[in-house]
Amino acid sequence: MVFPEQAAFELSPEGLTPLIDDIEKIFAVTLEKEERTTLRFMDSFDWRLFKNQQALCFDGHLLFITGLTGRAKLYPTAVEHPPRFVWDLPAGPLRSYLESTVAMRALLERSAIRRTVLVYRVLNEDQKTVMALEAEQDKVLAGQVLKNIGGTLYLRPLRGYDAEWGKVNSLLTSSAASGGESVLLRAYGAEGLRPGAYSSKMKLRLQPEMTAAQALRKLYLRLLKVMRQNIDGICHDVDSEFLHDFRVSVRRTRSGLAQLKGVFDSETMVWADERFRLLGRRTNLMRDLDVYLLAREQYRQSLPAEVRPGIDLFFDHLQEQRKTAQRELSLFLKSEEHLAILNVWRSFLKEEGNEHDDWGNKSVKLLADQAIRRRFRRICRDTVLLESDSRNEAYHDLRIQCKKLRYLLEFFASLYPPADMEALVDSLKNLQTGLGDFNDLHVQQETLKHMADEMKLLSKEIRPVLFAVGILVGMLHERERNLKPTLLDAAKTFSLENRKTFKRLFPKPTLG
Amino acid sequence: MTVFAIYNIKGGVGKTATAVNLAWFAAREGPALIIDLDPQSAATYYFRVKPKLKKGLRSLFKGDEHLAANIKATDFPGLDLLPADFSLRNLDLAFERQKNSKKGLAALLKPLREEYATIWLDCPPNLTLVAENVFHASDILLSPMIPTTLSLRTYEKLLGFYDKEGLDRRKLLPFFSMVEARKSLQRETMKEMQERFPELLASYIPCLADIERMGIQRAPVPSFLPRSKAALAYQALWDEVRPLL
Numbered sequence: 001m002v003f004p005e006q007a008a009f010e011l012s013p014e015g016l017t018p019l020i021d022d023i024e025k026i027f028a029v030t031l032e033k034e035e036r037t038t039l040r041f042m043d044s045f046d047w048r049l050f051k052n053q054q055a056l057c058f059d060g061h062l063l064f065i066t067g068l069t070g071r072a073k074l075y076p077t078a079v080e081h082p083p084r085f086v087w088d089l090p091a092g093p094l095r096s097y098l099e100s101t102v103a104m105r106a107l108l109e110r111s112a113i114r115r116t117v118l119v120y121r122v123l124n125e126d127q128k129t130v131m132a133l134e135a136e137q138d139k140v141l142a143g144q145v146l147k148n149i150g151g152t153l154y155l156r157p158l159r160g161y162d163a164e165w166g167k168v169n170s171l172l173t174s175s176a177a178s179g180g181e182s183v184l185l186r187a188y189g190a191e192g193l194r195p196g197a198y199s200s201k202m203k204l205r206l207q208p209e210m211t212a213a214q215a216l217r218k219l220y221l222r223l224l225k226v227m228r229q230n231i232d233g234i235c236h237d238v239d240s241e242f243l244h245d246f247r248v249s250v251r252r253t254r255s256g257l258a259q260l261k262g263v264f265d266s267e268t269m270v271w272a273d274e275r276f277r278l279l280g281r282r283t284n285l286m287r288d289l290d291v292y293l294l295a296r297e298q299y300r301q302s303l304p305a306e307v308r309p310g311i312d313l314f315f316d317h318l319q320e321q322r323k324t325a326q327r328e329l330s331l332f333l334k335s336e337e338h339l340a341i342l343n344v345w346r347s348f349l350k351e352e353g354n355e356h357d358d359w360g361n362k363s364v365k366l367l368a369d370q371a372i373r374r375r376f377r378r379i380c381r382d383t384v385l386l387e388s389d390s391r392n393e394a395y396h397d398l399r400i401q402c403k404k405l406r407y408l409l410e411f412f413a414s415l416y417p418p419a420d421m422e423a424l425v426d427s428l429k430n431l432q433t434g435l436g437d438f439n440d441l442h443v444q445q446e447t448l449k450h451m452a453d454e455m456k457l458l459s460k461e462i463r464p465v466l467f468a469v470g471i472l473v474g475m476l477h478e479r480e481r482n483l484k485p486t487l488l489d490a491a492k493t494f495s496l497e498n499r500k501t502f503k504r505l506f507p508k509p510t511l512g
Numbered sequence: 513m514t515v516f517a518i519y520n521i522k523g524g525v526g527k528t529a530t531a532v533n534l535a536w537f538a539a540r541e542g543p544a545l546i547i548d549l550d551p552q553s554a555a556t557y558y559f560r561v562k563p564k565l566k567k568g569l570r571s572l573f574k575g576d577e578h579l580a581a582n583i584k585a586t587d588f589p590g591l592d593l594l595p596a597d598f599s600l601r602n603l604d605l606a607f608e609r610q611k612n613s614k615k616g617l618a619a620l621l622k623p624l625r626e627e628y629a630t631i632w633l634d635c636p637p638n639l640t641l642v643a644e645n646v647f648h649a650s651d652i653l654l655s656p657m658i659p660t661t662l663s664l665r666t667y668e669k670l671l672g673f674y675d676k677e678g679l680d681r682r683k684l685l686p687f688f689s690m691v692e693a694r695k696s697l698q699r700e701t702m703k704e705m706q707e708r709f710p711e712l713l714a715s716y717i718p719c720l721a722d723i724e725r726m727g728i729q730r731a732p733v734p735s736f737l738p739r740s741k742a743a744l745a746y747q748a749l750w751d752e753v754r755p756l757l
Contacts, residue, residue, distance in 0.1 A: 121587075127730070128560035129587040159592060160561075160584030 007155040008069075009172050010179030013148040016135050020120070022171055027130065027164070028123040039070070039113045041187055042082060043195075044105035045233060045242065050195045055184055056098070056107060058082040063089075065097065070183035083107060085239070104294065106239035110195075111187040114139045114146065122168065130164040132156040138183070140190040149190045152180040198229055200245040202252070202410040208365050212263045213355040215364035219256060219411055221349050223249040224342065235330040240290040243329075247287060250279050255407040259371050262358030268348055275341045286329045289322040292447060299447075303468050310465040314451050368412040369506040375405040376502045380495040388485040392442065395487060399435035402428060416505055424498060424505075431494045434487050441480045445473050513625040514757045516632050517650035521666060523637035526656045526689035528554040529723050529733075531634040533746040534654075534753070536732035539591035541754075542629025545583065548596035549603065549646070550636040556595040559586045560730045568599035569606050573616075576623045588735060592628075604641040617645035630757070639673075647679055652756055656689035656717070659698040664705055687749065688716035715749040717742075 009019075023029055042056040043049045049056060049065070057066040057073075063082060065074040075094035084106055089095040098107075120133040134154040139146045155172065157165045188195045204222055206215045226249040233242030254276045257269060296315045303311055332338055348354065359367050379401050386394055406428055413421045452469045455462045518531040532555055535546040548555040553563035561584050565571050571578040583592050610616040621631060635646050647653065655670065657663040667686055674681045686709065692698055706712055717723075722733055722742040729736050734743040 126560045126562065158585040160582070 007169050007172070008178060008180030009153040009155070009176040011135065011137065011151040011153050011176070013150050015150065015176070016118070016137065016153065019153065019172065019176060020133075022175060023122065023133075023168055026167060026171070028127070029120050029133070030123065032119045032121050032132075034119075035117045037115050037117070039115055039187075040082060040109050041066075041111045041113070041184065042107040043110050044102050045108060045238070046105070046198050046200060046245075047196045048102050048105065050184075052101065055110070056082070056102075063094065065094070066184070068182055068184045069180050070187075071180070082109070104239060105241050108238070110193060111191045112141065113149075113183075113187050114141070115151075122164070124164065129158060130161040131158050131168060136183075138187070140187060142190060142192075147190060149186055152183065154180065200226060200248060202413075204411060204414060206364060206412065206414045208363070208415050210364045211355070211361045212260070212364045212367040213360040215367075216256065216260060216263050217349045220253060221346070223253045223256075224346060224349070228342065231333050235333055237326050237330075240294060243283060243287055243290065247280065247283050250276055250283070252407055252411075254280065255404055256411065259375070259404060259408060260359075260367060262356050263360050263367070264348075264356055265354050266356065268354065272345060272348075275345070279338075279341070282332055283329065286322070286325045289318055289325055291443075292318055292450075293322065295447070299451075302472065304464075307465045307468045310455055310462060311451070314454055317454060364412075365415050366509060368408070368415055369509070372405070372408050372412070373502065373506040373508065375401065375408055376495075376498070376506070379405060379491075380499070383488075383491040383495050386488055386491060388488050390484070392480065395435065395438055395484065396442070398487075398491060399432070399439055402432050402435060406432065420501060420505055424501060427494060427498055431490050434483070434490050438480065438483050438487060441476050441483070445476045445480075448473050448476075513628060514630050514652065515621060515650045516630060516753075517635055517646045517653045518633065518656065519635040519643065519646060519653055520655050520657060521637060521639050521643075521670070522657075522663070525658055525663075526717060526723070527637070528558065528634050529726060530654065530656050530689065530717070530746070530749075531555055531632050532558050532726070533732050533734065533743075534750050535591060535630070535632040536588060536734055537747060537750040538630045538632070539588060543590050543592070543627060544630045544632065545592045545594065545624060545628045546632040546634060547594040548634050549600060549642060550596055550634055551598050551600040551603075552636070553596040553598075553600075555634040556593065558726055558730055558732070559584075559593050561586070561593055561595045563595055563597045565595065565597045565599065568597065569602060572603075572620060573606060573610075579620065579623075587731070600636075607641045607645055613641060614644045614648050617642075618649040621649055644677070647674070647677070650683065652685060652753070653683050654753070655684060655686045657686055658690050659688050659701040659705070661701060664701065664708075667705075667709070682711070685711060685713055685753070687713035690719040691716050692719050713749065713752055715745070715752045717745045717749065720745075 011019075020029055037059050040058045042058070053068050054065050054074075057064055057070070058079070058081075061078060062073070062076045063079045064072075064076040066072050075092070075097060077089070077092060077094045079089070083089050085104070086095060086098040086102055086107070089098070116137045116139075118133075118135040118137070120135070121129040122131045122133060124130050132155075134156060135151065136154075137151040138149050140149050141147075153172070153176070155165070155169060185195070202222075204219055206218065210218075227246050230242040230246040230249075233239070234246060254273065257273050257276065261269070293315065299315075300308055300311055355361055379398070382394075382398055382401060386398065406425070409421065409425055409428065413425075448469045452462075452466055455465050516531075516534070518527045518534075520527055528550070531546060535544050538544040546555060546559075556563045565582050567574065567578060571582055579594070583594050585591075586593050607613050607616045612619075624631060633646055633650060636642060655667065657667060671681055671684065673679075674684065686705075688702055688705075691702070702716075718741065720740075720742045722737055722740045725737070726733055733740065733746065737743055
């Protein structure tokens, strides 16, 4: 007979005693030991580990990755207390795994289970142990109250005692449901969490029957929701990605307002455009500082050792600036001014009857077709005019155009065949990656120049730093130049490859 | 994987107690199997297992699955037991019917080598084909003996038998069991044997009531009296034997 490794049964909060009583009708049961642990389950704000059906778990001694059952212990690492960020961990397989999944996001404690484990021996008439029972009883602190959320009963077989195991297994199968698969879900559920509910990805479901106004209301409300969800994280300075996600939603909103005109009454649109531009501006400094500081180690490594003290001085100064910027941003986000923007926008989007005559009541598909078609045409035209020695600005402009197209494809993806959209987006992504690298080279040069400028104010002996920076900037500039032909090629390929598809998916409306 | 046999032609010298207690220590360091070859099934009794083999004697010769189906987990993690039952009284006849009558046990143990770090053979007190199979199959033969002159004679006879059969006498490790150190005759015998036989183990097991308790507790001594003199004596014996693995 083959035992399943462990038979596991669902335990309701008071369910253990009746089951033990049932078993005692056929075998003696004695308690061998009782253990208590606290299990803390951690994940990023956007549930990066849960997406892999995992969580980071700390049991008081070991930190490890676990699955939905909570039994697996992948990459166990001894630590004093759970880390806030991946880089707080010592180097090793756990850190490497978290670097690739969670990256720079903070590890937030999402649920803590107070677990009591009761181990029983089941005895035959010779007082021989014929199997073991392991009962996990879990409690979660909900508010001030310790809530019993049930648990799992495991039946552990002992070699050579199949018949006995079979008897108890049958008994338990008839009185309890199979369990153990969802310890993690139970823990999160008890905390009132819906794991995976937050995502910064655009997964908007539109129906082709919707009018443009209906569709855009849904879009803007979704973006507004994401903004609100990130405010607390920004104010408490949890990690750099809350601000990033907030700003992406602001950018998407602005892109919608700019590219999809004529859907709502213009007064409000002008107001919205102004306000969202303000939001972008007010968050710029903080984001720039975050980006600089995230690259701190990279700059330390790429510059010669002698100039490192100077680099450190620079970044420490940035850190100071960041503290101030964070305080100011936090105040702004909690201010009347800011909340008013969000509330007014929300009220507007919840109204009916504010459509504009041009597009408001037309089919959203017609709007989408036109916007996408036009943006693609613009990219094709720009590409035709592009040459391998065109100014850098021309390439940056192309990057912006691609971004605009990407946003449109993301907004309206649900209106078109998924396979086609996937292929288009993949093709666009390829082009965008190259343009992104190009932009990155530019940003690095700017950073280094900024560094050099700041150093002049801070440090006495900065000649070695300026020299090193000069060399690096030169190298980056060279790489920029060499990248252009590749980008040109990629841009031309993109427009050629997708011409037919764009024509097919986003057709010009037929007259009559 | 090392196969230990606990053997003496004489009964009542502490073979089973030795097998059970040493196997308990061994199991804490790697998976261990104790095989009860004595139809009196004392080792089986000590582990609270029923003295019953599914399909009796034939289960030992019908193939791996039949043997494996009889192995039972004891109450102690890492320690399994192949129980004895009364049909083992004819084990020597069963071996005789085999092609190679002295290597039958070694063949039986082969598939188990993968699963266990140590195997412990608790042997019946006789010199039949069963004992010869044990001599061939074991890597180390521990022989407990009570310190008397007759025990020395018995050991010499065992050495002689090994030599005659072309077996490696270096596998033989005698040690003293049920020692009553107050008795001067015992002390003298121990001294004499130490002089004549350098292979004699330094550790010995005193005569202790706690060892008798095993029959009541039905468990290895270190599991219910971990800091007793008995447990420490077997611990010392295991420590001396372990480097031979």
